[in-house]
Amino acid sequence: MDNLNRIQFEAPRLDVLNSDHTVVDLHFHSHFSDGADSVADIAQRARQLGIGIAITDHNAIDGAVELDNHADVFSVPGIEVTSREGAHILVYFYRIDDLKAFYSDDVRPYMGTTVMSSIELDVESILRRARKYNSVVIFPHPYSAAFTGICNHSFSDLQLHRLLAMADGVEVINSENLKRWNLKSALLGFNLDRAITGGSDGHSVQQMGSSVTYVTCERSRKAFLDGVSRKEAKVVGTESKLFNKIQSNSAKLKNSLNNYPDLVEKNIRYGKSVVRFRTRRAAEKVWQLIGDKHVRKAFYFVAGLTFLKINYNVLPLIMFSLST
Template sequence: MVNVLFEDVKKSNRINKDMAVVDMHCHTNLSDGRDDPITMIKQAQKLQIGISITDHNRIAGSLEACKRTFSIPGIEITSSDAIDFLVYFYKPKDLEHFYNKYIKDKHLSSRIFNLWKLKWNTEELLDHVKKYSCVITLPHPLAMRPKNSYIFMHKYPNFMKNMHAVEAINSLMHEEHNQIVSEWAKTLKKGVTGASDSHSYEHLGKALTASYANDVGEFLDNIIKEKNIVVGNSLDRFSKLHTKFGILRRNLKW
């Protein structure tokens, strides 16, 4: 059983120097983040953590990170039903192949607010993802509608069979929501991840996924096997509001 620890990463005694430690969810200015990929990568190196740049429907930042530091090739994708998925690949070349075949130029247009929706519905999108060796994670299940996947998955429970893991700690979510999701993942017997969902370098590393792993493959396998730990907590109220305002502003189409 995975330990999900709601505590300050900097004060935690559960992470030691022999572990691979990664912030599994963050964004750059290639999607709706504020800072460029190099800034995020340098911050991860400063914090001595790994990173997975999971931009919405974009991969350039993730591929750059894989060249420069310990990084999980990843992307955040959204079905036409407005349901988000985090997909982590074992190899950068698989991420690139998936993107070129199923994501590039497959976006739905938005009039007022960019929800980053693709033309594929949830079933179609997951069918495409399952063709690859990867780990599929459900991020921030208790996000606001229309991206509340907790409600969606209770309505269509068969889709949860495709999930390897659930994001148990997301620093942009309220702690009580993260606790609900953590218990839900335990009930479903799913793996869990933790991440900051940072949209700027200051909040990187607020929540982390850690395990004893020597490479990306072993790290991802440990998530599936529930041999990792998740440590972190939510942003304070002001930081959360400031971040969400920035995300809102950057996603407005007018």
């Protein structure tokens, strides 16, 4: 498939897409984590838009399980897991029972103090556990604020390469994200040539459908997720308008306050990794400059003068000490 046609930064024309494709907003939050709306309201909005929806609450599945009971709404069972490092991981399942088993065995025993806290497992452990099930694993907003996206300074280049290879793909348009980060995420999707997804990351129903994933297939979980895995999915969407982002952030505020100690700890840890990264990069740039023969000569000349100046000032003191 032509990569250039897989990602489109424009407002989705849902009425047109619905006629020939299975269209799903693959990233949405309910009041069971940090969203504002009930499952009933989310289901009603999905009916109005005529699209499928995946409730992917943070470290919680009550919303996805309840949505599964709305037989007239096409839904994809999912969860957004917060790793020990702080990076988020989206896991989608073909069967609701597999989502329940994954949560019961691989998330709930390792939960933090609140639903928004990091669980005790690191990213690699979560990926390996998700692979025990028939699932599709996606890194949401790979470029984003601080540590929530996988492409952050907490991981070395070698670690990042290995982790990206373990997942099925990345989310390339996230309506809650900034445009510049979505563009970097889209470029990553192009370069990886893996599965791509898009979602509103909505925390209020007004955001639903602002970014969607669509596949030319029958309206079934198997057909849709198979299409995503086989790189047949396309993504279209835009960033949420400022007013909708304000509403969304208001919905998240209460949970963020409850999770304040965990956020502080992760921010301190991430801040240290950023300092280490920038210090290393600065050192590399210095040595790259020294690698240039003209700069190297100037460096050694200045270093030599400094050495002579130090010795010129210190030598009389040394001689005086030896004579007394």
